[in-house]
Amino acid sequence: MKHLSPTLRENRRYVLTRIMPSDPDCDIRELYYAIADSVTSLYGDCIAAEVHAATILREGEYLIVRCRRGREKELCCAIAAIRSINGTQVRLTTIATSGTIAALRKRIRPEKQGDPITCTINSGEQSGIMYADGKIDLIRRDMKGQELVYLTKDDMEKFHATTTKPDGI
């Protein structure tokens, strides 16, 4: 099959987005459905067809999304309007837009590695992850299930929490 000549091919733009929290329970297909859903519900089927959104690749907490050139604004707006995927609250932040995937790959930073910690708050043990910049994502478990609580190192002092790392320090 003969390929289309470059002048006949549609021009595309690529959008780099960051997923928060960094490890949501969703794969690239579910992310695509969330973005496509958001574009359709905000702009309707006609504009969604013109945007022609597609997920290209996922590297850790980063996702590259493709759209037709000139429709980046609609895509970024739809990405900002995403609230949850499969019932899990997420946030997709647009970082950059470019005409090539290579340019966006340069903007991808290595994933922040946090230390797993165990906290004792009000004599209850909770596990979480502490990052180098002082952010702590704590997993709160109760009868209803579990949910993430976002706090900082300074907040732990307020809650009179004692923190221990897996090595016991």
Next chain:
Amino acid sequence: MTVTDAFIHPFPEGDSTLQRMAMTARECGFDTIIAVNHHPCEYHGVRILQGVIVTEGTMKAVTNAIRQKKRAIIGVAAGDASFNRNLLKTPGLHLITDLHRSQRNAFDQVSAKLAAEKRIAVHLDISQIISCKGHSRQKVLARYAELLLLQRKFGFSFAIGSGAKSILGQRTVGEMILLTSLFGMTEEETVTALGTIPDLFLDTSRPRVIS
């Protein structure tokens, strides 16, 4: 220029602490946030103002809040037309909120003129655009577009907020501009609306030097 996120709801109402939300707000490009039911302070270079939202729908609750919280940004949930006009005549009030829930005639041109005259801003909650879907989102967008028409004609202020209860609900300034463009707000109008709060917070009873 100040960039303010009007009304966030930190822990215990939400799942993120005030300090963590302040950190996220700085990353999002904000230098001031209004935290509901938290004391004024400063974390990570972000100024935090105390916010109070009165939802009772009575003038008694409004006057009580104004009397008790003198250093807070006071927002009152809108009601019917007569309640809103009474609100707009109340000194010490800063914001009128939840107008998307009220009827179309609850905030008309008379109210718009009063809001401009008394320097009371209209609060636009961006979380309503994000969390609502389908018909309810269409209603919110239509209401905000009507308010924008009135604002362009009568010149009252808007205050924009994420209404976030979590760091996952906070949005960057750029995202705010994109989301407000859905009901026709321009970038300049959004940036002006994000800088409204400090002007409202000035004590108007004191003499000020205007250079």
